[in-house]
Amino acid sequence: MINNDVLRAIRYMLDLSDGKVVEITHLADVNFPIAKEDVQAFLKKDEDPGYVECSNKVLAHFLDGLVFYRRGRDESMPPRPVEKRVTNNVVLKKLRVAFELKDVDMHEILESAGFPVSKPELSALFRQADHKNFKLCGDQLLRNFLKGLTMRVRGNG
Structure with missing residues (x-):
């Protein structure tokens, strides 16, 4: 995206x-x-x-x-390096962390946007890029996730 x-x-x-x-x-x-x-x-x-x-x-x-x-910031943790390349997978990971979302939340959000994904599909998005089951997050999935998260956050979903 x-x-x-x-x-x-x-x-x-x-x-x-x-x-x-x-x-x-x-x-x-x-x-x-x-x-x-x-x-x-x-x-x-x-x-x-x-x-x-x-x-x-x-x-x-x-x-x-x-x-x-x-x-909030955990002062005991050293600052993480800023991503050099922001992919859809990175956006998804950062939003998951920021909103403290569990797998169940992720599935509900995508389903509420009319874009259900299976458990293996979702977990593949959060794997390391060199993992054999890693999957790139497509624009359509990220767009639907943002739509579903917006409905959840703004209270109209």
Whole structure:
């Protein structure tokens, strides 16, 4: 999925202001260069003037910040390196951690969006990339997961 779409979906899901998106991103790294104007440019439609593509680095910092925002930071743990490449699998993993979702929750969320998956299919998405049963998360699955999670979070599902 396009990083801008992921950012847009999470922002809508949690009803975040542009300033809050900046604040959450800074939870991952206080010195990360991002401003409200950047967020506004990421949220524009790609045909609109002023549209800017959301980089992997920006989305990775936002997702890491989202985990700290939702769950708090464990000061006893060393900071994890920020993902260099944000795949759909990474987005799914970060959201699972941020929202403290169990397998049962993941299945319910996907089912509520009309996109049920089997237990082996779901577990394959969370395996290491070099594992023989690893499966890439497709755009359709991630889009439906975001839709189902939004229904759950906003209370209309």
